[in-house]
Amino acid sequence: MSKAYEIARERYAALDIDTEKALAQLQDFHLSMHCWQADDVAGFESAADLTGGIQATGNYPGKAGSVDELRADILKAKSLIPGTHRLNLHEIYGEFGSGRVDRDEVGPEHFAGWMQWSRDNNTPLDFNSTSFSHPKSGNLSLSNPDKSIRDFWVEHTIRCRDIADAMGRNQGDACIMNVWVHDGCKDFSVNHMLYREFLKDSLDRIFSEKKANMKDCIEGKVFGIGLESFTVGSHDFYTAYAAKNNKILTIDTGHYHPTESPADKISAVLQFVPELMLHVSRPVRWDSDHVTLMDDPTLELFAEIVRAGAMNRVHYGLDYFDGAINRIGAYVIGSRAAQKCMLRALLEPTALIRKWEAEGETYKVLTYLEEAKSMPWGAVYDEFCERNNVPAGTAYMAEIDRYSAEVTSKR
Ligand code: RNT
Ligand code: ZN
Numbered sequence: 288m289s290k291a292y293e294i295a296r297e298r299y300a301a302l303d304i305d306t307e308k309a310l311a312q313l314q315d316f317h318l319s320m321h322c323w324q325a326d327d328v329a330g331f332e333s334a335a336d337l338t339g340g341i342q343a344t345g346n347y348p349g350k351a352g353s354v355d356e357l358r359a360d361i362l363k364a365k366s367l368i369p370g371t372h373r374l375n376l377h378e379i380y381g382e383f384g385s386g387r388v389d390r391d392e393v394g395p396e397h398f399a400g401w402m403q404w405s406r407d408n409n410t411p412l413d414f415n416s417t418s419f420s421h422p423k424s425g426n427l428s429l430s431n432p433d434k435s436i437r438d439f440w441v442e443h444t445i446r447c448r449d450i451a452d453a454m455g456r457n458q459g460d461a462c463i464m465n466v467w468v469h470d471g472c473k474d475f476s477v478n479h480m481l482y483r484e485f486l487k488d489s490l491d492r493i494f495s496e497k498k499a500n501m502k503d504c505i506e507g508k509v510f511g512i513g514l515e516s517f518t519v520g521s522h523d524f525y526t527a528y529a530a531k532n533n534k535i536l537t538i539d540t541g542h543y544h545p546t547e548s549p550a551d552k553i554s555a556v557l558q559f560v561p562e563l564m565l566h567v568s569r570p571v572r573w574d575s576d577h578v579t580l581m582d583d584p585t586l587e588l589f590a591e592i593v594r595a596g597a598m599n600r601v602h603y604g605l606d607y608f609d610g611a612i613n614r615i616g617a618y619v620i621g622s623r624a625a626q627k628c629m630l631r632a633l634l635e636p637t638a639l640i641r642k643w644e645a646e647g648e649t650y651k652v653l654t655y656l657e658e659a660k661s662m663p664w665g666a667v668y669d670e671f672c673e674r675n676n677v678p679a680g681t682a683y684m685a686e687i688d689r690y691s692a693e694v695t696s697k698r
Contacts, residue, residue, distance in 0.1 A: 289673070291666035298663055302636040306667050309633040312598070313671055316629050319373040319413045319463065319604040322380055324617050325351040325360045327610040330379025330420070339419025339469035340511015345611025349695025354382055356698065358404060363690050364618035365410070367683040369675035370626070374410050375604050376401060378417040378447055390421060390443040395453035402457040411458040413604065416447040418468040429489035430470045430482040430519045437489055440468070444493045448501060455500025463564055463602050465537055466493070467506035471514030482519045490528060504564040505529055506537035508574065509544060530559040539566035539606055540584060541574040550587035554595045566606030567625055576607040579621035585628045593632035615687050615695070630671070631664050
């Protein structure tokens with residue numbers, strides 16, 4: 288135990304906070320690392336461009352080009368992130384062999400290798416259907432007025448639920464499957480009602496069969512690139528759908544209006560939906576999917592979860608894809624930042640602050656919130672790293688640089 292940690296433990300104890308308890312809670316806090324930071328959302332299905340209103344920018348060398356490279360990169364990143372974590376896969380990351388497997392033909396067999404990997408590496412899997420980067424993606428998938436295209440995507444998503452169910456069975460723990468579709472319009476449309484009726488109907492068909500080993504979550508957003516004027520799966524649409532159908536709602540922190548607070552949605556929607564999935568990201572001016580940092584919106588998000596007593600009702604996915612920087616570094620920075628935000632939430636003297644709030648002593652509420660910022664939480668995080676045999680502080684950079692020199696730069 289380091290001297291710095293011992294001092295931190297005493298300082299927190301004076302506020303009635305048990306750092307050992309916080310460390311145990313942090314050990315039980317599992318991120319769902321998104322596989323798609325490793326290769327700029329390319330996947331292994333085809334060489335098709337990334338479409339569907341999202342874009343990865345940057346050309347940093349060494350992105351993963353095969354399933355083996357992707358697995359190696361994920362394991363390297365995981366070795367520099369304390370704790371145990373999950374991996375979140377998209378359908379386009381299946382192992383399809385040499386023949387083409389279309390999206391309406393995919394099955395658990397294409398993820399048998401991943402399930403084996405999941406067991407071998409103690410890394411449970413989560414899953415996503417993939418509506419983008421395909422000749423049938425267009426602007427509308429599950430809400431397309433053309434029934435044959437709609438049916439194609441319904442079939443795809445039903446098959447993805449089978450895959451997720453197989454993953455959940457394999458790992459003895461529910462696989463969380465996200466449905467996000469890019470459907471929208473670049474310009475004015477007078478068919479909002481029609482498209483939303485189709486989307487609702489498609490979702491009803493997709494979710495009609497109950498599955499024991501997976502859970503569904505649905506993700507809305509404000510707009511996609513090239514689809515700026517209208518989004519079929521808006522937040523109102525999915526929040527209402529999730530509340531009515533008892534589905535998990537996905538909150539992607541990059542998907543809201545700039546002054547809207549994703550953190551404040553936690554206690555609002557948890558009154559009506561069973562659980563939440565997070566896509567923790569960092570929007571810079573728009574849904575730019577920059578690497579997650581320990582910034583104010585993310586701190587507030589995790590603080591709201593802990594204050595709500597909802598730690599176990601939330602799944603902690605990450606969702607960013609920055610092709611401009613070292614991709615292993617991106618995983619390590621973003622994952623550790625999310626953990627720091629959670630740790631700081633766990634170390635908040637909430638009971639004391641609530642007492643001042645109840646007494647109407649607002650200046651004391653602010654005093655405690657302000658002082659919490661300069662408490663020695665960093666020493667507690669370093670202790671967490673050390674107990675997990677992961678380098679604390681900046682020491683992980685040496686290993687990332689070595690891996691770049693020996694592995695990714697040779698690709
Ligand atoms: C897009 C959504 C979605 C994707 C991933 C790749 O705006 O955030 O979650 O980022 O599925
Ligand atoms: Zn997302």
